[in-house]
Amino acid sequence: MLMPRKPTYDRDALIAKAKDIFWRQGxxxxxxxxxxxxxxxxxxxxYAAFGSKDALYALTMESYTQxxxxxxxxxxxxxxxxxxxxxxxxxxxxxxxxxAKACMLAKTYAELKAKDHxxxxxxxxxxxxxxxxxxxxxxxxxxxGEIGAGHxxxxxxxxxxxxxxxxxxxxxxxxxxxxxxxxDIASDIDRL
Amino acid sequence: MLMPRKPTYDRDALIAKAKDIFWRQGxxxxxxxxxxxxxxxxxxxxYAAFGSKDALYALTMESYTQxxxxxxxxxxxxxxxxxxxxxxxxxxxxxxxxxAKACMLAKTYAELKAKDHxxxxxxxxxxxxxxxxxxxxxxxxxxxGEIGAGHxxxxxxxxxxxxxxxxxxxxxxxxxxxxxxxxDIASDIDRL
DNA sequence: TATATACTTGAGCGATCACTCAAGAAACCC
DNA sequence: GGGTTTCTTGAGTGATCGCTCAAGTATATA
Numbered sequence: 001m002l003m004p005r006k007p008t009y010d011r012d013a014l015i016a017k018a019k020d021i022f023w024r025q026g027x028x029x030x031x032x033x034x035x036x037x038x039x040x041x042x043x044x045x046x047y048a049a050f051g052s053k054d055a056l057y058a059l060t061m062e063s064y065t066q067x068x069x070x071x072x073x074x075x076x077x078x079x080x081x082x083x084x085x086x087x088x089x090x091x092x093x094x095x096x097x098x099x100a101k102a103c104m105l106a107k108t109y110a111e112l113k114a115k116d117h118x119x120x121x122x123x124x125x126x127x128x129x130x131x132x133x134x135x136x137x138x139x140x141x142x143x144x145g146e147i148g149a150g151h152x153x154x155x156x157x158x159x160x161x162x163x164x165x166x167x168x169x170x171x172x173x174x175x176x177x178x179x180x181x182x183x184d185i186a187s188d189i190d191r192l
Numbered sequence: 193m194l195m196p197r198k199p200t201y202d203r204d205a206l207i208a209k210a211k212d213i214f215w216r217q218g219x220x221x222x223x224x225x226x227x228x229x230x231x232x233x234x235x236x237x238x239y240a241a242f243g244s245k246d247a248l249y250a251l252t253m254e255s256y257t258q259x260x261x262x263x264x265x266x267x268x269x270x271x272x273x274x275x276x277x278x279x280x281x282x283x284x285x286x287x288x289x290x291x292a293k294a295c296m297l298a299k300t301y302a303e304l305k306a307k308d309h310x311x312x313x314x315x316x317x318x319x320x321x322x323x324x325x326x327x328x329x330x331x332x333x334x335x336x337g338e339i340g341a342g343h344x345x346x347x348x349x350x351x352x353x354x355x356x357x358x359x360x361x362x363x364x365x366x367x368x369x370x371x372x373x374x375x376d377i378a379s380d381i382d383r384l
Numbered sequence: 385t386a387t388a389t390a391c392t393t394g395a396g397c398g399a400t401c402a403c404t405c406a407a408g409a410a411a412c413c414c
Numbered sequence: 415g416g417g418t419t420t421c422t423t424g425a426g427t428g429a430t431c432g433c434t435c436a437a438g439t440a441t442a443t444a
Contacts, residue, residue: 002393008410234392
């Protein structure tokens, strides 16, 4: 039995790179040519590595969600649930090296839902995952007595996520002061 | 001087039809074939009538914005500024015959901004127009003493519009009760 | 009715789409 | 080093993209 050459590329690094491109340009807005150029992969290697454009897109959404969840949980570990929820809006629009302000999952869902594309379902699933994280934090904040016990954490999470999605889209506009909106979202949490 | 045959189609009706398709499917998601089939126009007639896909898209955004502004102003005429702002979230997601819940301008902006496409600038301009409408209503509500005088109407408008954009995107999801979010947005206005 | 003019039609343009595959290059075990 | 296997390469696939244009058709005036 023989073990010949291994790939010269770092698969995870390529996924991270592809995520940036897809996030910025969307699904239809990103061509194989774009990916081949940025990932420095010829078509044959690309398809050997990932199978298809859609398969790679799915991997990037997976990575995007996993990172988002991890970042939020780390923040809650550091600040506590309520302060994490208050800090998140500002952090998300101030993150310096992201390819876009708007949420990649929301962009994907909006672009592909009408086509009944599998990637739209996957984006929806990942958004539900994020929403459950928010609900967890609201629950923990309630348990800690940081916010009133009278609220439904799932409802708070849905509203919060909706606000964040709006905020992140607003943050791409030049005629909107997204920091003000982020501050207002944070102060809403103090009123719970 | 001679005046030969007139077009057999109703131009405004075609724009309305195209608006539904673009709104639902987006810019890249709508092909000339789609438009030709739905508008029952052969390529030659299409280009004689509208010049290009992008030109027609611009016309549909114009119409979309004009209708939105008119609907909001009529609502304010009927209910007064504060009640109009409170009613708008629910009405926008309950509108029965729209091709999508999400805002067409936001979808267009999100899809095309990274490309620096002209249509993204136009979408941004129309969103600013809508935001100014919201600010007007907040100003009028303040003048009428319906909400506190301490708030900046432009800031309220930016937050309100951001919330609406999030709400409308959330309304496309199956795991979110958008009516609850709409109610929460409306009740926020009562706290001003 | 003859004629001028605009509208309608649809084949087809070059470009680009996602993707394939056969051939050459490189790295591993023996 | 020889042999084997996988990776890399890039020309090329058919399909579809937005769009053009010449020919045919219908409608107006004269």
